[in-house]
Amino acid sequence: MAGPPDAPLKTSFAPIVDARTRVLLLGTLPGEKSLAAGEYYANPGNAFWWLIGEVLGESDLRSRPYDLRLNTLQSHRLGLWDVIESARRQGSLDTAIREATHRDLAAFASTLPDLRAIAFNGGKAARDGRRQLAGQEGRWALIDLPSSSGAHAAMARADKLARWRQIAAYLQ
Incomplete structure (x- = not known):
C-alpha cells in the first residue's frame, strides 16, 4: 500500500546485540523523537526504559545516559532491534507505516x-516478526508483549510489567 506522497522514508537503527545475547527484543520502527535523538525509545511518554529497567532490576535505568542504558541491556544479555528496516510513515504511529x-x-x-527468545514490543512488531520467522518457531521462544508506547494506554503500566516480566526467565 502506498503512503501519502509526503510521507518520509524512515530508517531503523543498527542492532544492539553481541554474541552473548539471550533475548532479542524487537520493536517495529523508531518514532519521530527516537529518530531525532538517534536513540531507541527516546520519547519520554514511552514506558520502554521503565518496563525493561523493572524487569532487569535496574529501576533507575531511564535516568542513565543512553550509552550506559545500552551497556546495561547487554550486560543482562538483552538485545534490541526492529522488525522493519525502513518504511514510509507520517508521524510515529505503527498504523501509519x-x-x-x-x-x-x-x-x-x-x-x-x-539466543533463547525473541520478544516483540507490541502487536505490529509481533505480527510482522512472526511472519518473518514462519517455520522457525521451534528454534526460539517467541513472546508477544504489550506495546510500551504511550499510545497504548488501554493497559495499565502494572499490567504491562506483569507481561514483560516473562522475558526474565530467558536471560538467566
Whole structure:
C-alpha cells in the first residue's frame, strides 16, 4: 500500500546485540523523537526504559545516559532491534507505516549463538516478526508483549510489567 506522497522514508537503527545475547527484543520502527535523538525509545511518554529497567532490576535505568542504558541491556544479555528496516510513515504511529522493508530476522537471529527468545514490543512488531520467522518457531521462544508506547494506554503500566516480566526467565 502506498503512503501519502509526503510521507518520509524512515530508517531503523543498527542492532544492539553481541554474541552473548539471550533475548532479542524487537520493536517495529523508531518514532519521530527516537529518530531525532538517534536513540531507541527516546520519547519520554514511552514506558520502554521503565518496563525493561523493572524487569532487569535496574529501576533507575531511564535516568542513565543512553550509552550506559545500552551497556546495561547487554550486560543482562538483552538485545534490541526492529522488525522493519525502513518504511514510509507520517508521524510515529505503527498504523501509519507504509511500504515497509522488513529484516531477515531468521538469518540474523541465527548469528546469535546464545539466543533463547525473541520478544516483540507490541502487536505490529509481533505480527510482522512472526511472519518473518514462519517455520522457525521451534528454534526460539517467541513472546508477544504489550506495546510500551504511550499510545497504548488501554493497559495499565502494572499490567504491562506483569507481561514483560516473562522475558526474565530467558536471560538467566
